Ligand SMILES: Nc1ncnc2c1ncn2[C@@H]1O[C@H](COP(=O)(O)OP(=O)(O)OP(=O)(O)O)[C@@H](O)[C@H]1O
């Protein structure tokens with residue numbers, strides 16, 4: 099019964115004030131993994147960070163498939179519960195719904211997921227993996243085989259399939275979907291080493307985000323919805339330069355060199371996932387300004403795969419037609435460079451898709467209600483919910499351009515998929 103998790107502090111929808119830290123890069127391991135609800139931990143001994151992991155017996159858990167595949171032993175303490183977790187009953191979890199969010203580093207996954215957590219009203223733990231009453235967000239970097247030094251020795255990038263333990267990833271995501279708890283490895287971006295595994299319980303909604311959620315078929319087939327964030331090279335560069343110089347202390351030369359060195363593996367191992375995604379968030383330079391060197395304005399597309407059956411495709415005005423729309427005028431204020439929408443059917447890598455596009459910026463966020471009133475199949479719970487969600491986070495990056503709009507729409511699609519997969523209706527506070 100849904101009310102069991104709507105009540106009790108973290109209201110399911112509509113709460114303001116979100117989540118703690120989210121960037122894969124800034125998470126910290128905050129202590130010894132707690133034991134599973136309803137099971138007894140016998141002699142769990144987290145190894146020193148960076149040291150060889152130890153396989154220790156934990157009652158009710160067994161070694162996970164793939165735990166021994168990391169030659170350096172980094173995944174040796176990865177485990178899976180032998181039975182369905184008591185948490186399933188305690189939280190009234192019908193069936194964990196699994197969503198994949200794929201993108202290269204610096205393409206806005208954390209920014210997007212912060213908005214998602216906010217929309218789901220989730221207060222999450224400040225541990226390495228944010229776990230809330232309703233939603234858990236797992237960073238797939240945790241399944242890197244090597245530590246940072248090890249990757250240098252093996253001469254592989256983190257994007258390479260050889261650098262990631264897909265056997266373990268698939269087994270653990272499957273276990274969560276079956277309602278079983280796991281001890282999941284941790285890759286610590288601050289140290290570049292692996293920390294002792296942490297306990298992750300199943301949850302109503304589990305998001306797996308990172309470089310490869312749709313790469314390995316064993317993982318991809320577990321996803322109820324897959325999202326790929328495709329950021330054009332120009333935009334990726336300006337976002338990454340701004341963040342890595344301001345927050346991570348890198349020099350411009352380092353950042354440019356790192357982007358260049360990642361390109362071949364990005365093209366081989368990450369980029370192809372967009373062909374399989376149910377929704378692609380495509381972020382491009384604007385066409386409204388001739389030479390926007392700073393990428394201040396963006397043209398953003400929400401590409402929805404027609405064959406995806408778990409959600410209704412969002413359209414403007416008239417489903418199925420092709421429409422160009424400049425909403426600036428009496429109902430929507432526009433300053434330079436204005437806003438332009440496009441909507442229509444298209445083909446994407448040979449697949450039928452529906453594309454919704456917004457180029458430019460909104461001047462007054464509350465006027466997005468005018469745009470919202472012309473959108474179909476948003477699956478909002480009340481008139482104006484989409485605009486309200488935008489207004490809740492006015493300072494989040496991209497709120498005034500198409501990234502904010504489509505992030506909200508995709509979060510609403512996540513909710514719709516959850517409702518469809520579980521047969522439950524979520525209430526909005
Ligand atoms: N929609 C947006 N508009 C403008 N800037 C953005 C947008 N989304 C993200 N950014 C900026 O891009 C940078 C990278 O974003 P973010 O940290 O969310 O990426 P990420 O994919 O989680 O990266 P990583 O995997 O390396 O942790 C941040 O500085 C963020 O402010």
Ligand SMILES: O=C(CO)[C@H](O)[C@H](O)COP(=O)(O)O
Pocket residue numbers: 122202203239246256257286287288290309
């Ligand atoms: O592509 C990445 C995803 O976040 C990182 O580069 C990868 O996880 C390696 O991390 P680090 O550079 O901190 O060792």
